Amino acid sequence: MDLTSEKLVRLNIEAENWEDAIRKSAAPLFENGKITAAYIDAIINTAKEVGPYIVLTKHVALPHARSEAGALESAIGIATLKTPVVFGNKENDPVKYLFCLSAKDSESHINALSELTGLLDREDFYALLDQAKEASEVIQYIKNL
Amino acid sequence: MEFKGLVACRAGVGSSLMLKIKLNQVISENKLPIKIEHGSLDALSGFNGQLIITLSDVAKELEAKKMPQTIIGIDNIMDKAEILTKLNAFLAANN
Numbered sequence: 183m184d185l186t187s188e189k190l191v192r193l194n195i196e197a198e199n200w201e202d203a204i205r206k207s208a209a210p211l212f213e214n215g216k217i218t219a220a221y222i223d224a225i226i227n228t229a230k231e232v233g234p235y236i237v238l239t240k241h242v243a244l245p246h247a248r249s250e251a252g253a254l255e256s257a258i259g260i261a262t263l264k265t266p267v268v269f270g271n272k273e274n275d276p277v278k279y280l281f282c283l284s285a286k287d288s289e290s291h292i293n294a295l296s297e298l299t300g301l302l303d304r305e306d307f308y309a310l311l312d313q314a315k316e317a318s319e320v321i322q323y324i325k326n327l
Numbered sequence: 328m329e330f331k332g333l334v335a336c337r338a339g340v341g342s343s344l345m346l347k348i349k350l351n352q353v354i355s356e357n358k359l360p361i362k363i364e365h366g367s368l369d370a371l372s373g374f375n376g377q378l379i380i381t382l383s384d385v386a387k388e389l390e391a392k393k394m395p396q397t398i399i400g401i402d403n404i405m406d407k408a409e410i411l412t413k414l415n416a417f418l419a420a421n422n
Binding site for chain 1: 336337341342344345346348349367382383384385388402403404405406
């Protein structure tokens with residue numbers, strides 16, 4: 183997962199609702215020049231129009247939009263919520279873990295997404311996200327795999 | 328015969344890619360006769376295969392459009408049992 187870094191990790195954040203959770207999970211990508219503000223709005227507007235299309239598995243969301251919406255560099259953020267929030271996805275609510283994705287093109291993030299898919303299969307990864315106090319612990323875990 | 332399946336999501340860069348990874352795991356582990364490609368919903372109009380696989384909420388929307396293909400909606404993309412059950416149901420209905 184060379185597309186993530188300590189700067190893109192936010193642990194134990196508080197979110198009022200799903201929209202707030204998306205904004206906060208996307209904030210580090212915006213602050214680090216990976217996405218534009220319009221990209222965050224695109225994620226939220228799409229979710230409002232068509233439903234929680236970014237909730238992929240139990241307690242996990244992958245907030246993302248089309249590259250043209252404002253993806254500047256490919257990147258993956260990691261955010262965990264102090265209190266899980268409901269996204270309106272009956273099967274997988276409530277969401278606690280958000281991996282905000284910026285895909286600049288259709289190729290550069292494929293390996294990283296493949297690694298993320300592998301991580302989402304590991305119970306010890308979720309346990310680590312629950313217990314970690316520092317972003318460095320999460321990045322170290324990923325590097326050591 | 329081998330079937331062609333299109334994995335589609337709204338953006339074509341996130342959910343569909345992850346779903347494609349899991350589908351290919353299930354297909355190779357069970358040697359199912361399905362070949363997977365992926366794209367955004369825009370790719371649907373040029374797709375000439377038999378099967379469309381997507382997330383459940385997108386599947387509901389596509390079903391309303393009366394597409395010629397079979398549409399499979401996946402609730403939990405990490406759940407290989409769910410994926411296998413739904414692919415097997417498609418194969419059973421088309422053999």
